[in-house]
Amino acid sequence: MIDLRSDTVTKPDEAMREAAKTAEVGDDVYGEDPTVNELESRAADLVGKEDALYVPTGTMGNQLAARTHTERGQEILVERESHIYKWELGGLAQLSSLQVRTLDGGERGIPTPEQVREGYVEEDAHRPGTGLLSLENTHNSKGGVAIEPEKIAAAAEAAHDLDIPVHLDGARVCNAAVALDVPVHEVTESVDTVMFCLSKGLGAPVGSILAGPEAFIATARRNRKLFGGGMRQVGVVAGPGLEALGNVERLAEDHENAKTLAAGLDELPGLSVPEPETNIVLVDTSAADVDADGFLTACEETGVIGSKFGEETVRFCTHWDVDAEDMETTVDRVASVL
Numbered sequence: 554m555i556d557l558r559s560d561t562v563t564k565p566d567e568a569m570r571e572a573a574k575t576a577e578v579g580d581d582v583y584g585e586d587p588t589v590n591e592l593e594s595r596a597a598d599l600v601g602k603e604d605a606l607y608v609p610t611g612t613m614g615n616q617l618a619a620r621t622h623t624e625r626g627q628e629i630l631v632e633r634e635s636h637i638y639k640w641e642l643g644g645l646a647q648l649s650s651l652q653v654r655t656l657d658g659g660e661r662g663i664p665t666p667e668q669v670r671e672g673y674v675e676e677d678a679h680r681p682g683t684g685l686l687s688l689e690n691t692h693n694s695k696g697g698v699a700i701e702p703e704k705i706a707a708a709a710e711a712a713h714d715l716d717i718p719v720h721l722d723g724a725r726v727c728n729a730a731v732a733l734d735v736p737v738h739e740v741t742e743s744v745d746t747v748m749f750c751l752s753k754g755l756g757a758p759v760g761s762i763l764a765g766p767e768a769f770i771a772t773a774r775r776n777r778k779l780f781g782g783g784m785r786q787v788g789v790v791a792g793p794g795l796e797a798l799g800n801v802e803r804l805a806e807d808h809e810n811a812k813t814l815a816a817g818l819d820e821l822p823g824l825s826v827p828e829p830e831t832n833i834v835l836v837d838t839s840a841a842d843v844d845a846d847g848f849l850t851a852c853e854e855t856g857v858i859g860s861k862f863g864e865e866t867v868r869f870c871t872h873w874d875v876d877a878e879d880m881e882t883t884v885d886r887v888a889s890v891l
Contacts, residue, residue, distance in 0.1 A: 555879050555886075558860045560725075560753045560807070560832060560872035565793050569757065572792035581607075581787045582778070588788030592795050593762070599798060600726070600747050601738030602764035606773050607791055611724045613782055614748035614763040616644045618720040619685060620780075621773045622746070625650035627684030630672045630712075632658040634694035637687050637722050648780070651684070662692035663704045666711035673715050686712040689722040690740060691729045694862075697811075697833030699732035706743035721747040724761075728754055728831040731804045745769070754804050754832060755797035756873050759790050803873065807832040810871040810880050817884035821891055832871045839865040841891060848890070855886040 556562050565573070579585030589607050597605035608614045615637045619629060629645055631638040633655035637645065645651045654672050656664040664672075669686060676682025688708060690700045709719040721744040723729070730737040741747045746765035751757035763773055777783060811829040818834070819826040823841025826834060836859075838848045845861045852859060852867075862868040869883070 554856050554858060555875060555883055556858045557869040557871065557875065557883070558858050559870050563756045563872050563874045565756065565758045569793035569796045572796050573789045576788040576792035578786040578788035580785050582783045582785060586786065586788045586791065588795065589791040592791045592798075595795065595798055596762040597764050599737050600723070600741045600749065600762075600764045602741070602747065602766070604767040604770040605762050605764040606770050606777060607787070607794070608761050608763055608777060608782055609759060609784070611722075611748055611750045611761040612641045612644065613777070613780060614761045615641060615687075615720070615722050616648050617763055617773045617776050617780065617782075618746050618748060618765075619645055619651060619687070620649040620776050621769060622718050622720060623649060623651060623684035624681070626652070626681040628652045628654050628674055628681065630654050630656060630664070630669065630683060630686045630717075632656055632662050632664060632689060632692070634658070634662060634692075635687065635689045635722065636693050636724065637689070639694065652681075654683070658692075660695065661698050661700055661704075662689060662695040663700050664688075664708050666707050669708050669711040670715070673717065683715070683717055686717055686719045687722060688719065688744065691725045691831050691833070693724070693833070696827065696835040697725065697728065697829060697831040699729040699830045701733065702735065702740050702743070705740065709743040718745045720744065723747045723749040725750070725753055725831065727801045728804050728808070731801065732808060732831050737801065751794045751797040754807055754872060755800045757790075757793045757797035760794045800873070804832070807871045807873065810875065810877055813877060814869060814871065814880040814883060817880065818887060821884070821888055823891055824887075834869040834871070835862060836867040836869065837865060838867060851890040852887060855890055857883050857886050
């Protein structure tokens, strides 16, 4: 079975399994797990922030950022198809009592400075005001586009001019940096906080990072406890996370495989597949006279798994458990389906 549902399906390699086996551990709630402490320090350096916090999931990292940045009842500005708004179970409302104001980020999912200014609500006797701007890079729903640092910076500057902090959902920000051929910290330098996942293309079995100013992370650590994310001898999973930090450059292989897959699928009758920028391939099945559900069911019968991304849109996601040969096999199997 060729599993292209997500880059979260990767299995830890032998180096990660060995790191888990040999990790030095302690009680992380007391700040005594040396492996976690090293991971947080190195992760903060990677994204150019003062401090970092290890969390179980990317969703928890995003929701912690929202809770820590804001006061209850405030508004948060988000792109209308962003993960933090669309795929996190309404956590902004449930966990932080935030009101959401959506912005249309267009084809690339990045609001303009003008949109940020127009979306801003000033606090007064009747309105709680805007408390946070959240951006996303790469943008999942837009097909993993790698948004240029200057566009992130322009939106962030507009928010900062209004004294609004900026959080970046950077679940795949390392993919963005590799695609743009810049250091990761260059993509994240204009935002106040950033979350990125170790358990996606970087291959760790679990875990994400929330990074930002030291005082912010201290408060986020308390909120992590509140959210049920206080962990004990967690070095056994932080060890593989340390190994994952060394896998940034190999993401280029995933991107190349995605381009190969997209080009092959786009040549098949009835499919429209734009060239991907990172490791996410979006397939439009509308001209093939089949919806996403029917297409995916037929693909699975041939040994290829993807995920539904719309009524006539399917997502295939490359990762380090598949290779160039798997891309060719996938194209052949999809051709047989059609």
